[in-house]
Amino acid sequence: xxxxELSDFIEAxxxxxxxxxxxxxxxxxxxxYGTAAESPALWLEAMAQVTNHFIQKTDQKTVTSHLExxxxxxxxxxxxxxxxxxxxxxxNLLWEVGEVQKAWALDLFSPYLAEVYSRATITRAP
Numbered sequence: 083x084x085x086x087e088l089s090d091f092i093e094a095x096x097x098x099x100x101x102x103x104x105x106x107x108x109x110x111x112x113x114x115y116g117t118a119a120e121s122p123a124l125w126l127e128a129m130a131q132v133t134n135h136f137i138q139k140t141d142q143k144t145v146t147s148h149l150e151x152x153x154x155x156x157x158x159x160x161x162x163x164x165x166x167x168x169x170x171x172x173x174n175l176l177w178e179v180g181e182v183q184k185a186w187a188l189d190l191f192s193p194y195l196a197e198v199y200s201r202a203t204i205t206r207a208p
Contacts, residue, residue: 130174
């Protein structure tokens with residue numbers, strides 16, 4: 083994996099979504115999984131969990147900022163980073179979220195994010 087692309091991405095998350103970044107890093111540390119750079123897949127799952135927390139609270143401002151940021155990053159990403167974002171962030175969105183909150187959140191997805199999410203959830207369905 084291009085470590086520069088990953089490092090730049092992690093830095094962008096830390097700068098753009100500092101509270102979410104801090105919460106996800108805390109989850110990694112509590113589980114003794116290392117840093118975002120050492121365990122990017124687990125860190126991205128934790129980031130999705132943070133987004134899901136705000137979806138459950140229907141915090142439109144925070145959820146919109148998360149979804150817009152990740153949608154933009156996903157569109158720009160290449161190779162392994164794109165794969166990590168699709169599998170570990172997008173596929174974990176809306177897990178353990180109530181149906182009302184899920185419908186609410188889906189309306190906030192960009193068309194691109196909605197397409198990626200739809201493909202991801204189709205492939206994980208039983």
